[in-house]
Each structure stands twice: as C-alpha cells, then as structure tokens.
Amino acid sequence: MHRILYAILISATVVMLYGYYQYFISGVNDLDGRKRIASLLGQYNAYGEYLAIAICGTIILFSSKSKLKKRYFIYPIFISLLISLFLSLNRGSWIAIFLSLLLGAFLFRKHINVKWVVCGIIIISIAFSGLIISRFSELSESGKFHSKNTFFGRMEHWGNALPLIIARPLRGYGTGTSYLVMGEYGNKIMAMHNDYLLLFLESGVIALLFYLTFLLRNLLYFIRYRSNIPELNFAVFTCCTYLLIISVVQNILNNVTVFPMYLCIVASGIKLNMLYIENRDSRRIHLKS
Structure with a gap:
C-alpha cells in the first residue's frame, strides 16, 4: 500500500516541476492574463484537484509508524505541493480542502492533535495571504470575455x-x-x-444515488474506524470530504487522472485499516492462548 502512495508522490514531483516551468519560465496565462498552471493535467482546475488529493496521500505517509518517517524527502515534496496548490489559483480546491481539514479536526479531535492542524492552517493562510486575498478580490471584477466570478x-x-x-x-x-x-x-x-x-x-x-452511496460509505468507514490509526484515517477522511465538496463545482468523476488517485488513496486507507484490525485481533488471540 505504501508503494502506491509513493508512486503518487513521485509522479506528483514530475507534475509539479513542469508546473513550475509553466509559471516561472514559459509564462502560460489564461484568457484574463493571469498566470495559471495546468501542468501535465491540461486543465487549471484539474491541476488543483490533483495537488489536493496528493496532499492527502502525503499526510498518510506522515502517519506511518514505521521507518518511513525517517525518509525526510517527503517533507520538501509536501511543502512543494502546498506551494503549487496556491500557485494554481484554484479557489474551489482552497475552500474544499480548508473545510475538509476543519471538519476532520472536529470529528477526530479526541484522536489527533488538533492544535497542529489549526496552527498549520493559520501559518499557511498567513504565508499565502496576499495571493489568497488577490484571488478572492477578483470575484467582483470582470475579465475580457466573462465575469471572473x-x-x-x-x-x-x-x-x-x-x-x-x-x-x-x-x-x-x-x-x-x-x-x-x-x-x-x-x-x-x-x-x-x-x-x-x-x-x-x-x-x-438511480446512478446518482448509487454514486452518492459509494462516496458516503467511504467517508463513514474512516469515521467509524478513526480510533484505529487516527492520523491515517484523518487524512483519508479529508480526501473523501474534499471530493464530496469539490464535486459540487467541478467534474472529477470523468477525470482519468484525479478520480483514480482518489480511489487509490481510499483503497490504501481501507487496506491499512484491515491489516491493523487483523494484527490487533491476532495479538488478542495470542494473549488469550
């Protein structure tokens, strides 16, 4: 399961490098003349969605209790993911990931250190405050061809x-x-x-109800087992909530890159919980015997 997450992390590095090339060197602009990054995704919004889900996958790796924590190259990639997410100018993803983290912090408050989540949000918000304010101030402006709202x-x-x-x-x-x-x-x-x-x-x-059931079952799974591996389940819960929210204003289901990433992260989270439960039960049986 960790190999899947590392594959996402390594692929994200390649995608971000090309994104930085677009932003700082090639100077790709949108219709209103703003620097926007589409990278290898080919769409501005899809790039932000890709980064948000990759961030959730990286948090899962941070939650590992094994020697994976000693592989410090995860930290600069995580910081780069945050920087790239803000440079993407994707307001929808900013709002969705912010709300997902806050809801997760509330529901997991007895199982994780909430102050680190809140402090992280505050520090990141301050660091990128100029970019955030500038982007949201555009809601009252008009572009060349349409309203920026x-x-x-x-x-x-x-x-x-x-x-x-x-x-x-x-x-x-x-x-x-x-x-x-x-x-x-x-x-x-x-x-x-x-x-x-x-x-x-x-x-x-009928198809809509089946899809909503699928998304909500994933979400409720990680709430139900949040005490197993709290940090991991918090990260996957954040990913599930993010998808539910961002799907209100974007099309993720037919994106052949972003939606499979979501599935990989959910599947990894479920598998790691299953392994945890199996090991816990086997220890109980061993102690009883």
Missing part, C-alpha cells in the same frame, strides 16, 4: 440543466451526452462543473 455562471448553467433533468429523471440522456444536450436544449455548450448534476443528467437518479 465563475460561480454565478455555473449556477446559471445548472439552472438551465434542471428542466432537462426533470424531463428524463430515471435514465437520463446517456453517458457523455451532456455537452450535446446542453448545447441543443440549454443553449450553451459548457462543462457541467457539478458531478452530481452531470450524473443525474446523463445517467438518471
């Missing part, structure tokens, strides 16, 4: 999608048809920027 544009798009969803709630319009359907009937060809509405539109309410 992209959330209102997405809400309008969601409103256009709702009548189409209501018209075919059970089986939807078919997988991968959202652009075609919204372009023909919603009068605007644009990504849905909401996994739940996307799944509802394309596959119907």
